[in-house]
Amino acid sequence: MSGSAPDTVIAAPRANSRTLQRGVLGIVLFILAWEGIARGFHLPAYTLPAVSDILASIWTKRQILLTAAGFTITEAVVGYVIGALIGVALAVVITLVPMTRAVLLPAATAINSVPVVAYSPLILLWFGIGMPSKFVMVALAVSFTVFLSTLAGFDRVDRRSVDLLRSFGAGRLAILWRLRLPTALPLMAAGLRVSTVRSIIVAIVTEMLGAYGGLGWVIYQAVLQIDFVQVWGAIFVASAASLAFFGLIGFAERRIIFWK
Protein backbone atom coordinates (compact mmCIF):
# COMPACT_ATOMS: atom_id res chain seq x y z
CA MET A 1 0.00 0.00 0.00
CA SER A 2 2.74 2.42 0.94
CA GLY A 3 2.67 4.51 -2.25
CA SER A 4 5.09 3.04 -4.72
CA ALA A 5 4.76 5.01 -7.96
CA PRO A 6 1.27 3.98 -9.03
CA ASP A 7 1.97 3.32 -12.69
CA THR A 8 -0.80 0.79 -12.95
CA VAL A 9 -3.47 3.25 -11.93
CA ILE A 10 -2.59 6.10 -14.28
CA ALA A 11 -5.93 6.18 -16.03
CA ALA A 12 -8.86 7.47 -14.05
CA PRO A 13 -11.72 4.99 -13.91
CA ARG A 14 -14.11 5.99 -16.65
CA ALA A 15 -17.50 4.50 -15.96
CA ASN A 16 -19.84 3.96 -18.88
CA SER A 17 -23.45 3.07 -18.23
CA ARG A 18 -22.95 -0.67 -18.72
CA THR A 19 -20.12 -1.03 -16.18
CA LEU A 20 -22.16 1.13 -13.84
CA GLN A 21 -25.16 -1.21 -14.16
CA ARG A 22 -22.98 -4.24 -13.54
CA GLY A 23 -21.38 -2.59 -10.53
CA VAL A 24 -24.75 -1.78 -8.99
CA LEU A 25 -25.95 -5.31 -9.72
CA GLY A 26 -22.87 -6.73 -8.00
CA ILE A 27 -23.43 -4.65 -4.89
CA VAL A 28 -27.11 -5.58 -4.71
CA LEU A 29 -26.32 -9.30 -5.05
CA PHE A 30 -23.63 -9.03 -2.38
CA ILE A 31 -26.01 -7.33 0.06
CA LEU A 32 -28.74 -9.90 -0.64
CA ALA A 33 -26.33 -12.78 -0.02
CA TRP A 34 -25.14 -11.13 3.21
CA GLU A 35 -28.71 -10.59 4.39
CA GLY A 36 -29.63 -14.19 3.46
CA ILE A 37 -26.65 -15.72 5.25
CA ALA A 38 -27.05 -13.61 8.40
CA ARG A 39 -30.79 -14.32 8.68
CA GLY A 40 -30.74 -17.89 7.33
CA PHE A 41 -28.08 -19.11 9.78
CA HIS A 42 -29.35 -16.93 12.64
CA LEU A 43 -25.85 -15.55 13.08
CA PRO A 44 -25.29 -13.56 16.30
CA ALA A 45 -24.57 -9.87 15.89
CA TYR A 46 -20.94 -10.23 17.04
CA THR A 47 -20.33 -12.60 14.12
CA LEU A 48 -22.31 -10.89 11.39
CA PRO A 49 -25.41 -8.73 11.80
CA ALA A 50 -27.94 -8.53 8.95
CA VAL A 51 -27.57 -5.57 6.59
CA SER A 52 -31.10 -4.44 7.35
CA ASP A 53 -30.30 -4.29 11.07
CA ILE A 54 -27.18 -2.25 10.35
CA LEU A 55 -29.09 0.20 8.16
CA ALA A 56 -31.82 0.53 10.79
CA SER A 57 -29.21 1.20 13.45
CA ILE A 58 -27.53 3.83 11.24
CA TRP A 59 -30.88 5.57 10.89
CA THR A 60 -31.68 5.62 14.61
CA LYS A 61 -28.16 6.74 15.53
CA ARG A 62 -27.81 9.11 12.59
CA GLN A 63 -27.08 12.09 14.81
CA ILE A 64 -24.05 10.45 16.46
CA LEU A 65 -22.79 9.00 13.18
CA LEU A 66 -23.16 12.26 11.28
CA THR A 67 -21.25 14.18 13.92
CA ALA A 68 -18.57 11.48 13.95
CA ALA A 69 -18.38 11.45 10.15
CA GLY A 70 -18.03 15.24 10.16
CA PHE A 71 -15.11 14.89 12.57
CA THR A 72 -13.36 12.23 10.53
CA ILE A 73 -13.95 13.87 7.16
CA THR A 74 -12.61 17.20 8.45
CA GLU A 75 -9.48 15.48 9.74
CA ALA A 76 -9.01 13.54 6.53
CA VAL A 77 -9.59 16.49 4.19
CA VAL A 78 -7.45 19.00 6.10
CA GLY A 79 -4.64 16.44 6.49
CA TYR A 80 -5.03 15.52 2.83
CA VAL A 81 -4.68 19.11 1.62
CA ILE A 82 -1.65 19.75 3.85
CA GLY A 83 -0.06 16.46 2.80
CA ALA A 84 -0.69 17.03 -0.90
CA LEU A 85 0.83 20.52 -0.71
CA ILE A 86 3.90 19.20 1.11
CA GLY A 87 4.28 16.34 -1.37
CA VAL A 88 4.08 18.59 -4.42
CA ALA A 89 6.34 21.22 -2.80
CA LEU A 90 9.04 18.63 -2.09
CA ALA A 91 8.92 17.36 -5.68
CA VAL A 92 9.16 20.96 -6.96
CA VAL A 93 12.18 21.67 -4.74
CA ILE A 94 13.97 18.55 -5.97
CA THR A 95 13.26 19.47 -9.58
CA LEU A 96 14.33 23.11 -9.29
CA VAL A 97 17.38 22.37 -7.13
CA PRO A 98 18.62 18.95 -8.30
CA MET A 99 21.27 18.87 -5.56
CA THR A 100 18.57 18.35 -2.94
CA ARG A 101 17.45 15.05 -4.48
CA ALA A 102 20.27 13.09 -2.87
CA VAL A 103 19.23 14.36 0.57
CA LEU A 104 15.44 14.57 0.41
CA LEU A 105 14.62 11.33 -1.36
CA PRO A 106 16.40 8.95 1.08
CA ALA A 107 15.08 10.91 4.08
CA ALA A 108 11.48 10.75 2.84
CA THR A 109 11.86 7.06 2.05
CA ALA A 110 13.35 6.29 5.47
CA ILE A 111 10.48 8.03 7.26
CA ASN A 112 8.00 6.08 5.17
CA SER A 113 9.70 2.70 5.33
CA VAL A 114 7.49 1.80 8.30
CA PRO A 115 3.68 1.98 8.24
CA VAL A 116 2.65 5.51 9.20
CA VAL A 117 0.45 4.13 11.97
CA ALA A 118 3.63 3.18 13.84
CA TYR A 119 4.19 6.90 14.46
CA SER A 120 0.76 7.47 15.95
CA PRO A 121 1.73 7.06 19.65
CA LEU A 122 4.45 9.70 19.17
CA ILE A 123 2.24 12.00 17.16
CA LEU A 124 -0.53 11.71 19.80
CA LEU A 125 2.03 12.51 22.46
CA TRP A 126 3.32 15.57 20.60
CA PHE A 127 0.08 16.96 19.23
CA GLY A 128 -2.48 15.75 21.76
CA ILE A 129 -5.54 13.63 21.10
CA GLY A 130 -7.53 16.39 19.40
CA MET A 131 -7.74 16.99 15.68
CA PRO A 132 -4.18 18.32 15.10
CA SER A 133 -2.62 14.88 15.65
CA LYS A 134 -4.96 13.44 12.97
CA PHE A 135 -4.01 16.23 10.56
CA VAL A 136 -0.36 15.37 11.05
CA MET A 137 -0.88 11.63 10.63
CA VAL A 138 -2.98 12.02 7.48
CA ALA A 139 -0.59 14.59 6.04
CA LEU A 140 2.34 12.26 6.70
CA ALA A 141 0.66 9.40 4.87
CA VAL A 142 -0.59 11.51 1.96
CA SER A 143 2.54 13.61 1.43
CA PHE A 144 4.75 10.63 0.68
CA THR A 145 2.41 9.10 -1.91
CA VAL A 146 1.84 12.46 -3.60
CA PHE A 147 5.56 13.30 -3.42
CA LEU A 148 6.59 10.06 -5.15
CA SER A 149 3.92 10.21 -7.84
CA THR A 150 4.58 13.91 -8.55
CA LEU A 151 8.33 13.37 -8.76
CA ALA A 152 7.82 10.41 -11.09
CA GLY A 153 5.58 12.66 -13.20
CA PHE A 154 8.14 15.49 -13.31
CA ASP A 155 10.86 13.02 -14.32
CA ARG A 156 8.74 11.49 -17.05
CA VAL A 157 8.98 14.52 -19.30
CA ASP A 158 10.54 14.11 -22.73
CA ARG A 159 14.16 15.33 -22.74
CA ARG A 160 13.63 16.72 -26.27
CA SER A 161 10.70 18.85 -25.13
CA VAL A 162 12.87 20.29 -22.36
CA ASP A 163 15.57 21.06 -24.94
CA LEU A 164 13.03 22.73 -27.20
CA LEU A 165 11.86 25.06 -24.44
CA ARG A 166 15.48 25.74 -23.44
CA SER A 167 16.20 26.74 -27.03
CA PHE A 168 13.43 29.33 -26.68
CA GLY A 169 15.34 30.67 -23.69
CA ALA A 170 13.19 29.10 -20.96
CA GLY A 171 14.65 28.68 -17.47
CA ARG A 172 13.93 25.90 -14.96
CA LEU A 173 10.88 27.61 -13.54
CA ALA A 174 9.28 28.21 -16.95
CA ILE A 175 9.98 24.58 -17.92
CA LEU A 176 8.48 23.38 -14.66
CA TRP A 177 5.34 25.44 -15.08
CA ARG A 178 4.73 25.02 -18.82
CA LEU A 179 6.00 21.49 -19.34
CA ARG A 180 6.76 19.39 -16.27
CA LEU A 181 3.64 20.21 -14.29
CA PRO A 182 1.12 19.43 -17.06
CA THR A 183 3.09 16.31 -18.01
CA ALA A 184 3.03 15.14 -14.40
CA LEU A 185 -0.68 15.77 -13.87
CA PRO A 186 -1.91 12.26 -14.77
CA LEU A 187 0.54 10.62 -12.35
CA MET A 188 -0.09 13.27 -9.70
CA ALA A 189 -3.81 12.67 -10.05
CA ALA A 190 -3.32 8.93 -9.59
CA GLY A 191 -1.40 9.59 -6.39
CA LEU A 192 -4.04 12.04 -5.19
CA ARG A 193 -6.81 9.55 -5.94
CA VAL A 194 -5.16 6.71 -4.03
CA SER A 195 -4.48 9.10 -1.17
CA THR A 196 -8.17 9.91 -0.63
CA VAL A 197 -8.87 6.42 0.70
CA ARG A 198 -5.63 6.34 2.68
CA SER A 199 -6.45 9.62 4.36
CA ILE A 200 -9.78 8.30 5.69
CA ILE A 201 -8.15 5.04 6.80
CA VAL A 202 -5.34 6.82 8.66
CA ALA A 203 -7.77 9.27 10.28
CA ILE A 204 -9.95 6.41 11.57
CA VAL A 205 -7.06 4.29 12.83
CA THR A 206 -5.55 7.25 14.67
CA GLU A 207 -8.93 8.06 16.22
CA MET A 208 -9.12 4.52 17.55
CA LEU A 209 -5.85 5.12 19.39
CA GLY A 210 -7.01 8.33 21.01
CA ALA A 211 -9.58 10.97 20.12
CA TYR A 212 -12.52 13.05 21.35
CA GLY A 213 -14.73 12.02 18.44
CA GLY A 214 -14.90 10.64 14.93
CA LEU A 215 -15.82 7.34 13.30
CA GLY A 216 -12.75 5.55 14.71
CA TRP A 217 -13.68 6.73 18.16
CA VAL A 218 -17.29 5.54 17.65
CA ILE A 219 -16.04 2.12 16.56
CA TYR A 220 -13.75 1.86 19.57
CA GLN A 221 -16.52 2.88 21.99
CA ALA A 222 -18.98 0.47 20.36
CA VAL A 223 -16.54 -2.42 20.74
CA LEU A 224 -16.16 -1.61 24.44
CA GLN A 225 -19.96 -1.68 24.77
CA ILE A 226 -20.14 -4.90 22.72
CA ASP A 227 -22.45 -3.12 20.25
CA PHE A 228 -21.35 -4.74 16.98
CA VAL A 229 -24.22 -3.39 14.94
CA GLN A 230 -22.91 0.07 15.80
CA VAL A 231 -19.38 -0.98 14.71
CA TRP A 232 -20.77 -2.01 11.35
CA GLY A 233 -22.80 1.16 11.11
CA ALA A 234 -19.68 3.27 11.55
CA ILE A 235 -17.82 1.11 9.00
CA PHE A 236 -20.63 1.66 6.46
CA VAL A 237 -20.53 5.40 6.97
CA ALA A 238 -16.72 5.46 6.72
CA SER A 239 -16.88 3.44 3.53
CA ALA A 240 -19.45 5.82 2.04
CA ALA A 241 -17.29 8.81 2.96
CA SER A 242 -14.24 7.16 1.39
CA LEU A 243 -16.06 6.38 -1.84
CA ALA A 244 -17.47 9.91 -2.06
CA PHE A 245 -14.01 11.46 -1.55
CA PHE A 246 -12.47 9.08 -4.10
CA GLY A 247 -15.24 9.81 -6.59
CA LEU A 248 -14.94 13.56 -6.14
CA ILE A 249 -11.19 13.56 -6.88
CA GLY A 250 -11.71 11.16 -9.80
CA PHE A 251 -14.34 13.52 -11.21
CA ALA A 252 -12.08 16.55 -10.87
CA GLU A 253 -9.28 14.58 -12.52
CA ARG A 254 -11.38 13.76 -15.57
CA ARG A 255 -12.40 17.40 -15.91
CA ILE A 256 -8.87 18.79 -15.63
CA ILE A 257 -6.87 16.20 -17.60
CA PHE A 258 -8.96 16.25 -20.74
CA TRP A 259 -6.19 15.42 -23.19
CA LYS A 260 -5.52 11.86 -22.02
Place this chain on the structure above:
Amino acid sequence: MGHRDQSGALLRAASETASSTAPAPVSAQPPLLEMKALSKRFGPVTAVDGFEAAIAPGEFVTVVGPSGCGKSTLFNIVAGLEEPDAGSILRFEGRSCHAHELLGKVSFMPQRDLLLPWRTVIDNAIIPMEIEGQPRKASRALAREMLPEFGLAGFGDQYPHQLSGGMRQRVALMRTFMFKRELMLLDEPFGALDALTRTMMQRWLLEVWRRHKRTILFITHDVDEALFLGDRVIVMSARPGRVKLELKVDLPRPRHADLVTSPEFIGLKRIVLEAIEEEAMKSFLAPGATAPQTDTPE
Protein backbone atom coordinates in the same frame (compact mmCIF):
# COMPACT_ATOMS: atom_id res chain seq x y z
CA MET B 1 20.18 45.67 -29.13
CA GLY B 2 22.69 47.43 -31.35
CA HIS B 3 24.01 44.37 -33.08
CA ARG B 4 20.56 42.97 -33.61
CA ASP B 5 19.43 46.09 -35.45
CA GLN B 6 22.49 45.90 -37.57
CA SER B 7 21.95 42.27 -38.50
CA GLY B 8 18.31 43.06 -39.18
CA ALA B 9 19.55 45.47 -41.82
CA LEU B 10 21.84 42.77 -43.16
CA LEU B 11 18.94 40.41 -43.29
CA ARG B 12 16.88 42.83 -45.33
CA ALA B 13 19.80 43.38 -47.67
CA ALA B 14 20.18 39.65 -48.07
CA SER B 15 16.55 39.10 -48.81
CA GLU B 16 16.63 41.73 -51.49
CA THR B 17 19.32 39.84 -53.31
CA ALA B 18 17.52 36.58 -52.69
CA SER B 19 14.26 37.84 -54.13
CA SER B 20 15.94 38.73 -57.39
CA THR B 21 16.62 35.60 -59.39
CA ALA B 22 20.35 35.86 -58.81
CA PRO B 23 21.53 32.68 -57.12
CA ALA B 24 21.38 33.72 -53.50
CA PRO B 25 23.91 34.86 -51.03
CA VAL B 26 26.55 37.37 -51.66
CA SER B 27 29.87 36.29 -50.22
CA ALA B 28 30.83 39.89 -49.49
CA GLN B 29 28.43 39.88 -46.53
CA PRO B 30 29.79 38.81 -43.16
CA PRO B 31 28.29 35.45 -42.27
CA LEU B 32 25.50 35.23 -39.71
CA LEU B 33 26.91 32.01 -38.31
CA GLU B 34 30.43 30.74 -38.61
CA MET B 35 31.85 27.44 -37.41
CA LYS B 36 35.52 26.55 -37.45
CA ALA B 37 37.33 23.48 -36.15
CA LEU B 38 34.08 22.51 -34.46
CA SER B 39 34.51 19.25 -32.57
CA LYS B 40 32.54 17.25 -30.04
CA ARG B 41 33.48 14.02 -28.30
CA PHE B 42 31.22 11.89 -26.15
CA GLY B 43 33.61 9.69 -24.19
CA PRO B 44 35.32 7.46 -26.73
CA VAL B 45 33.06 8.55 -29.58
CA THR B 46 33.93 11.58 -31.68
CA ALA B 47 30.64 12.81 -33.08
CA VAL B 48 31.89 15.89 -34.90
CA ASP B 49 35.50 16.59 -35.79
CA GLY B 50 36.71 19.80 -37.36
CA PHE B 51 33.43 20.86 -38.93
CA GLU B 52 33.65 24.14 -40.85
CA ALA B 53 30.91 26.21 -42.41
CA ALA B 54 29.70 29.76 -42.73
CA ILE B 55 26.09 30.72 -43.25
CA ALA B 56 25.27 34.07 -44.85
CA PRO B 57 22.20 36.05 -43.80
CA GLY B 58 19.12 35.04 -45.76
CA GLU B 59 20.71 31.86 -47.04
CA PHE B 60 19.02 28.44 -47.12
CA VAL B 61 21.66 25.82 -46.39
CA THR B 62 20.89 22.12 -46.28
CA VAL B 63 23.01 19.49 -44.56
CA VAL B 64 22.95 15.86 -45.70
CA GLY B 65 24.93 12.90 -44.50
CA PRO B 66 24.77 9.21 -43.68
CA SER B 67 22.89 8.32 -40.51
CA GLY B 68 24.91 8.75 -37.36
CA CYS B 69 27.25 11.29 -38.89
CA GLY B 70 26.80 13.77 -36.08
CA LYS B 71 24.23 16.02 -37.77
CA SER B 72 22.08 16.25 -34.68
CA THR B 73 25.10 16.91 -32.46
CA LEU B 74 25.98 19.75 -34.79
CA PHE B 75 22.48 21.14 -34.49
CA ASN B 76 22.39 20.80 -30.72
CA ILE B 77 25.57 22.88 -30.60
CA VAL B 78 24.20 25.59 -32.86
CA ALA B 79 20.93 25.60 -30.89
CA GLY B 80 22.97 26.21 -27.73
CA LEU B 81 21.98 22.92 -26.08
CA GLU B 82 25.44 21.41 -26.14
CA GLU B 83 28.92 22.96 -25.76
CA PRO B 84 31.49 22.01 -28.38
CA ASP B 85 34.92 20.82 -27.22
CA ALA B 86 37.67 23.30 -26.41
CA GLY B 87 39.34 24.71 -29.48
CA SER B 88 36.13 24.93 -31.46
CA ILE B 89 35.26 28.31 -32.86
CA LEU B 90 31.69 29.48 -33.01
CA ARG B 91 30.80 32.95 -34.23
CA PHE B 92 27.33 34.37 -34.34
CA GLU B 93 26.46 37.79 -35.75
CA GLY B 94 30.16 38.49 -36.10
CA ARG B 95 31.02 37.76 -32.46
CA SER B 96 32.75 34.72 -31.09
CA CYS B 97 30.53 33.03 -28.49
CA HIS B 98 29.84 30.00 -26.32
CA ALA B 99 27.13 27.65 -27.48
CA HIS B 100 24.93 28.35 -24.45
CA GLU B 101 24.85 32.02 -25.40
CA LEU B 102 22.84 30.92 -28.43
CA LEU B 103 19.96 29.69 -26.24
CA GLY B 104 17.03 31.93 -27.05
CA LYS B 105 18.77 33.38 -30.10
CA VAL B 106 18.19 30.65 -32.67
CA SER B 107 14.82 29.22 -33.52
CA PHE B 108 15.17 25.49 -33.40
CA MET B 109 12.80 22.85 -34.70
CA PRO B 110 13.56 19.28 -33.69
CA GLN B 111 12.61 16.17 -35.66
CA ARG B 112 9.49 15.42 -33.70
CA ASP B 113 6.80 18.09 -33.53
CA LEU B 114 6.80 17.95 -29.69
CA LEU B 115 3.46 19.73 -29.49
CA LEU B 116 1.99 19.94 -26.01
CA PRO B 117 -1.23 17.89 -25.95
CA TRP B 118 -2.94 20.17 -23.43
CA ARG B 119 -2.53 23.24 -25.59
CA THR B 120 -4.52 24.21 -28.66
CA VAL B 121 -2.84 24.91 -32.00
CA ILE B 122 -2.72 28.63 -31.22
CA ASP B 123 -1.38 28.14 -27.71
CA ASN B 124 1.26 25.72 -28.95
CA ALA B 125 2.39 28.23 -31.53
CA ILE B 126 2.78 31.07 -29.03
CA ILE B 127 4.94 29.18 -26.49
CA PRO B 128 8.15 30.91 -27.55
CA MET B 129 6.49 34.33 -27.27
CA GLU B 130 5.09 33.41 -23.88
CA ILE B 131 8.56 32.45 -22.68
CA GLU B 132 9.86 35.77 -23.95
CA GLY B 133 7.25 37.38 -21.71
CA GLN B 134 5.10 38.90 -24.43
CA PRO B 135 1.45 39.51 -23.63
CA ARG B 136 -0.61 36.45 -24.37
CA LYS B 137 -3.52 38.23 -25.98
CA ALA B 138 -1.41 39.97 -28.62
CA SER B 139 0.54 36.78 -29.30
CA ARG B 140 -2.68 34.85 -29.83
CA ALA B 141 -4.01 37.47 -32.20
CA LEU B 142 -0.77 37.36 -34.18
CA ALA B 143 -0.86 33.56 -34.30
CA ARG B 144 -4.46 33.61 -35.48
CA GLU B 145 -3.48 35.88 -38.35
CA MET B 146 -0.74 33.46 -39.37
CA LEU B 147 -2.96 30.37 -39.43
CA PRO B 148 -4.01 30.57 -43.12
CA GLU B 149 -0.43 30.95 -44.28
CA PHE B 150 0.44 27.70 -42.52
CA GLY B 151 -2.58 25.90 -43.89
CA LEU B 152 -4.24 25.81 -40.50
CA ALA B 153 -7.16 28.18 -41.04
CA GLY B 154 -10.05 27.12 -38.84
CA PHE B 155 -7.88 24.78 -36.78
CA GLY B 156 -6.63 27.32 -34.25
CA ASP B 157 -8.67 25.95 -31.37
CA GLN B 158 -8.11 22.26 -32.09
CA TYR B 159 -5.86 20.09 -29.97
CA PRO B 160 -2.85 18.28 -31.47
CA HIS B 161 -4.43 14.83 -31.26
CA GLN B 162 -7.17 16.05 -33.61
CA LEU B 163 -4.67 16.86 -36.38
CA SER B 164 -2.92 14.82 -39.07
CA GLY B 165 0.85 14.36 -39.09
CA GLY B 166 1.35 16.98 -41.80
CA MET B 167 -0.73 19.53 -39.91
CA ARG B 168 1.07 18.87 -36.65
CA GLN B 169 4.35 19.49 -38.44
CA ARG B 170 3.00 22.77 -39.78
CA VAL B 171 2.01 23.82 -36.27
CA ALA B 172 5.56 23.04 -35.15
CA LEU B 173 6.91 25.11 -38.06
CA MET B 174 4.59 27.94 -37.19
CA ARG B 175 5.86 27.82 -33.60
CA THR B 176 9.42 28.04 -34.97
CA PHE B 177 8.50 31.01 -37.19
CA MET B 178 6.79 32.81 -34.32
CA PHE B 179 10.09 32.77 -32.48
CA LYS B 180 11.43 35.64 -34.54
CA ARG B 181 15.13 34.98 -34.86
CA GLU B 182 17.43 35.52 -37.82
CA LEU B 183 18.61 31.91 -37.85
CA MET B 184 16.28 28.92 -38.05
CA LEU B 185 17.47 25.38 -37.48
CA LEU B 186 15.25 22.70 -38.93
CA ASP B 187 16.17 19.12 -38.06
CA GLU B 188 14.53 16.77 -40.57
CA PRO B 189 11.17 18.45 -40.14
CA PHE B 190 9.52 16.36 -42.84
CA GLY B 191 11.25 13.06 -42.06
CA ALA B 192 8.14 11.41 -40.65
CA LEU B 193 5.78 12.43 -43.46
CA ASP B 194 4.75 10.39 -46.48
CA ALA B 195 6.38 11.23 -49.83
CA LEU B 196 3.44 13.16 -51.25
CA THR B 197 2.85 15.33 -48.18
CA ARG B 198 6.56 15.88 -47.98
CA THR B 199 6.92 17.40 -51.46
CA MET B 200 3.92 19.61 -50.80
CA MET B 201 5.49 20.78 -47.55
CA GLN B 202 8.82 21.49 -49.24
CA ARG B 203 7.27 23.82 -51.80
CA TRP B 204 5.21 25.43 -49.12
CA LEU B 205 8.28 25.94 -46.91
CA LEU B 206 10.12 27.67 -49.77
CA GLU B 207 7.16 29.98 -50.17
CA VAL B 208 7.05 30.82 -46.47
CA TRP B 209 10.83 31.30 -46.39
CA ARG B 210 10.63 33.69 -49.35
CA ARG B 211 8.05 35.80 -47.54
CA HIS B 212 9.56 35.75 -44.06
CA LYS B 213 13.16 36.19 -45.17
CA ARG B 214 14.98 34.14 -42.59
CA THR B 215 18.25 32.26 -42.66
CA ILE B 216 17.68 28.53 -42.60
CA LEU B 217 19.96 25.64 -41.73
CA PHE B 218 18.12 22.46 -42.64
CA ILE B 219 19.14 18.86 -41.84
CA THR B 220 17.89 16.03 -44.00
CA HIS B 221 18.99 12.62 -45.20
CA ASP B 222 17.02 13.03 -48.42
CA VAL B 223 19.25 14.23 -51.27
CA ASP B 224 16.32 15.41 -53.41
CA GLU B 225 15.04 17.47 -50.52
CA ALA B 226 18.47 18.97 -49.85
CA LEU B 227 18.92 20.06 -53.47
CA PHE B 228 15.36 21.18 -54.01
CA LEU B 229 15.38 23.49 -50.99
CA GLY B 230 18.92 24.71 -50.57
CA ASP B 231 21.03 27.53 -51.95
CA ARG B 232 23.91 25.38 -50.85
CA VAL B 233 24.23 21.73 -49.82
CA ILE B 234 26.76 20.59 -47.25
CA VAL B 235 27.48 16.86 -47.38
CA MET B 236 28.83 15.51 -44.11
CA SER B 237 31.29 12.66 -43.85
CA ALA B 238 30.65 9.47 -41.90
CA ARG B 239 31.38 9.81 -38.20
CA PRO B 240 33.30 11.72 -37.05
CA GLY B 241 31.35 14.33 -38.92
CA ARG B 242 33.17 16.93 -40.98
CA VAL B 243 32.43 18.61 -44.28
CA LYS B 244 32.83 16.17 -47.13
CA LEU B 245 31.52 18.38 -49.87
CA GLU B 246 30.04 21.82 -50.24
CA LEU B 247 27.95 22.37 -53.31
CA LYS B 248 26.32 25.55 -54.57
CA VAL B 249 22.86 24.87 -55.97
CA ASP B 250 22.61 27.27 -58.91
CA LEU B 251 19.01 26.51 -59.72
CA PRO B 252 16.56 29.34 -60.31
CA ARG B 253 13.93 30.28 -57.78
CA PRO B 254 11.03 30.03 -57.38
CA ARG B 255 11.48 26.29 -57.71
CA HIS B 256 8.70 24.10 -59.03
CA ALA B 257 7.97 20.44 -58.63
CA ASP B 258 9.28 19.56 -62.11
CA LEU B 259 12.72 20.87 -61.19
CA VAL B 260 13.72 17.49 -59.80
CA THR B 261 13.60 15.94 -63.27
CA SER B 262 15.64 18.65 -64.99
CA PRO B 263 19.13 17.68 -66.23
CA GLU B 264 20.80 20.33 -64.05
CA PHE B 265 19.16 18.89 -60.95
CA ILE B 266 20.09 15.33 -61.92
CA GLY B 267 23.67 16.44 -62.49
CA LEU B 268 23.94 17.95 -59.01
CA LYS B 269 22.21 14.96 -57.53
CA ARG B 270 24.80 12.64 -59.05
CA ILE B 271 27.63 14.58 -57.41
CA VAL B 272 25.96 14.55 -53.99
CA LEU B 273 24.98 10.89 -54.22
CA GLU B 274 28.52 9.87 -55.10
CA ALA B 275 29.89 11.68 -52.09
CA ILE B 276 27.27 10.19 -49.78
CA GLU B 277 27.75 6.71 -51.20
CA GLU B 278 31.44 6.86 -50.45
CA GLU B 279 30.78 7.92 -46.87
CA ALA B 280 27.99 5.43 -46.35
CA MET B 281 30.32 2.62 -47.43
CA LYS B 282 32.96 3.88 -45.00
CA SER B 283 30.61 3.84 -42.06
CA PHE B 284 29.25 0.49 -43.18
CA LEU B 285 32.70 -1.08 -43.33
CA ALA B 286 34.00 0.63 -40.19
CA PRO B 287 34.53 -1.71 -37.22
CA GLY B 288 31.59 -1.62 -34.87
CA ALA B 289 29.39 -0.13 -37.54
CA THR B 290 26.78 -2.82 -36.99
CA ALA B 291 26.11 -1.44 -33.53
CA PRO B 292 23.16 0.94 -33.56
CA GLN B 293 24.46 4.43 -34.16
CA THR B 294 22.88 7.40 -32.57
CA ASP B 295 23.60 10.99 -33.34
CA THR B 296 23.49 12.06 -29.72
CA PRO B 297 24.17 9.68 -26.88
CA GLU B 298 21.53 10.32 -24.24
